[in-house]
Amino acid sequence: MTTLNHTGVSHTVFHLLGIPGLEDQHMWISIPFFISYVVALLGNSLLIFIILTKSSLHEPMYLFLCMLAGADVILSTCTVPQALAIFWFHAGEISLDRCITQFFVTHCIFMSESGILLVMAFDRYIAICYPLRYSTILTHALIGKIGVAIFLRSYCTIFPIIFLLKRLTFCQNNVIPHTFCEHIGLAKYACNDIQVNIWYGLFVIVSTVVLDVLLIFVSYVLILHAVFRMPSQDARHKALNTCGSHVCVIILFYGPGIFTTLTQRFGRHIPPHIHILLANVCIVAPPMLNPIIYGIKTKQIREQVAHMLFPKQK
Numbered sequence: 001m002t003t004l005n006h007t008g009v010s011h012t013v014f015h016l017l018g019i020p021g022l023e024d025q026h027m028w029i030s031i032p033f034f035i036s037y038v039v040a041l042l043g044n045s046l047l048i049f050i051i052l053t054k055s056s057l058h059e060p061m062y063l064f065l066c067m068l069a070g071a072d073v074i075l076s077t078c079t080v081p082q083a084l085a086i087f088w089f090h091a092g093e094i095s096l097d098r099c100i101t102q103f104f105v106t107h108c109i110f111m112s113e114s115g116i117l118l119v120m121a122f123d124r125y126i127a128i129c130y131p132l133r134y135s136t137i138l139t140h141a142l143i144g145k146i147g148v149a150i151f152l153r154s155y156c157t158i159f160p161i162i163f164l165l166k167r168l169t170f171c172q173n174n175v176i177p178h179t180f181c182e183h184i185g186l187a188k189y190a191c192n193d194i195q196v197n198i199w200y201g202l203f204v205i206v207s208t209v210v211l212d213v214l215l216i217f218v219s220y221v222l223i224l225h226a227v228f229r230m231p232s233q234d235a236r237h238k239a240l241n242t243c244g245s246h247v248c249v250i251i252l253f254y255g256p257g258i259f260t261t262l263t264q265r266f267g268r269h270i271p272p273h274i275h276i277l278l279a280n281v282c283i284v285a286p287p288m289l290n291p292i293i294y295g296i297k298t299k300q301i302r303e304q305v306a307h308m309l310f311p312k313q314k
Contacts, residue, residue, distance in 0.1 A: 011174040011189075014099055016092035018083065019280075020177040021273040030087035033280075036288040037080040043291030044069035050304045057300060060138040061127070064120045065294060067147055068113060068249075072287035075109045078102060079283045083179035099181040100165055104158055106180065106283070111154035111208050113286070117253060118212040119146050120246050121219040128239050129226045157204050164200060168192045178276055180283070213254060220247075245297040249290055256282045 018026055047069040051057045082102070085091040094102075127134050161183055168190035178185055187197045220243070227239045260278040295301055 010168075011170040012096045014094055014096065014170075014174045014176050014181075014186075014189075016082070016086055016094055016179060016181075017175060017177045018086040018092065018179050019273050019276045021271060026087040030084055033080055033083055033087070033284065036284045037076055037084070039292075040072060040076045040080075040284075040287035043295070044072045044287060046305065046308075047291045047294065047301070048073075050301065050308065054304055057304070058140075060123050060134075060143055061120070062300075063140075063143050064116060064123055067150075068116045068120070069291060071109050071113045071116065072290055075106065075113070075283060076287040078106050078109065079180045079280075083280065086179060094181070096170070099186060100162055103165075103181040103183055103186065104162060107158050107161075107183065108151075108154040111157065111204075112150050113253065114209050114212045115150035115153060117246075117250055118215055118219075119150070121216045121250075124243050124246060125219045125223050127242065128223050153208065157208055161197070161200065161204070164197050168194070168197075177272060179280060182279075209254075209257075216250060241297075245294050248293045248297070249286070252289055252293070253286050256285060 017023075019029060022029065048066055051062045051066040051069075079102075082094075123138060126137055130137065165183070165187060168187060169192055170186075170189050171191045172189045174189065176185060176189070183201050184194075184198065187194045223239075223243065227236050230236045230239065256278060260275070260282060295305055
C-alpha cells in the first residue's frame with residue numbers, strides 16, 4: 001500500500017484497518033458483530049411495527065420509543081456493515097466524501113438518540129408529576145414538533161464539521177486504525193492546524209450530550225422527589241417501575257461512552273485495540289439491547305409481541 005506523505009498532496013481515499021493488533025481474530029470478532037446487527041434490525045423493526053400498527057400504543061412514551069428504535073436501525077446500518085466488510089473481505093477502502101458522510105450520519109443519529117432519551121425522561125416526569133394533564137400536554141402535534149426539533153438540533157450542530165473537515169489537507173498517513181470514520185480520528189491525519197476542529201467538537205459534545213445528561217439527571221431528581229411523596233407504596237412501586245426501562249437504556253447508552261472517554265483521556269497505557277473495541281460497543285450494544293430491555297420490562301409491548309408470535313388458536 002502506497003502512502004503519500006509530502007505536503008501539497010491531499011488524500012481522497014483512506015483505508016480502515018478494523019481493529020489493529022487483532023487482524024488475525026477479525027473472523028471471530030465478526031460473529032458477535034453480525035449477531036448484534038441481526039438482533040438490532042429484527043428487534044427494532046418489530047418494535048416500530050408493533051407501535052405503529054397498534055392504536056393502543058399510540059401514546060407519547062411508545063411514540064418516543066418508536067423514534068429511538070428508528071434511530072437505532074440507522075445507527076447500526078451506518079457502521080456494522082462497514083465493519084463486517086472489513087472483517088470478512090478486507091474491504092476497508094473508503095473515499096474521503098464517503099468517510100465524511102458516514103461520520104455525519106453516525107454523529108447526527110447519536111446526538112438524536114441522546115435528545116430522544118432526554119424527552120423520554122421529560123415524558124416520565126410529566127406522567128408521574130402531572131398525570132391528569134399528561135394527555136393534554138404531550139399531544140401528537142407536540143410530539144411531532146419535538147421529533148423535528150431533535151433532528152434539527154443534531155443536523156445544525158454536526159453540519160459545520162463537514163466544512164471544518166473539507167478545508168483540511170490530508171497529506172499524512174491515509175490508514176485509519178478503526179472500523180468507521182470519526183471526526184478527530186480523521187482530522188488528525190491533516191497537515192493543517194486542527195485546533196478549530198478540536199474546540200468545536202468539544203463544544204458540540206458539551207452543548208448536546210453533556211447538557212442532555214444534566215437535564216436527564218434533574219428530571220429524575222424531580223421524579224424521585226415526587227415518587228417518595230406518594231402516600232401509597234403500590235403507587236410508588238408502579239411509578240418507579242414505569243421508569244425502569246428508561247433508566248436501563250440511559251445507562252446502556254451513556255455508560256460505555258463515558259467509559260471510553262475516560263480511557264482515552266487517562267488510559268494512555270491501554271492498547272489501541274481496546275479503545276477501538278470500546279468505541280464499537282457504544283455503537284453496537286445499545287441498538288441490540290434497547291428492544292430487549294423494553295420487551296422484557298414493558299408489559300404492553302411484551303403482550304403485543306407474544307400475541308404476534310403466538311396467536312391464539314380459534
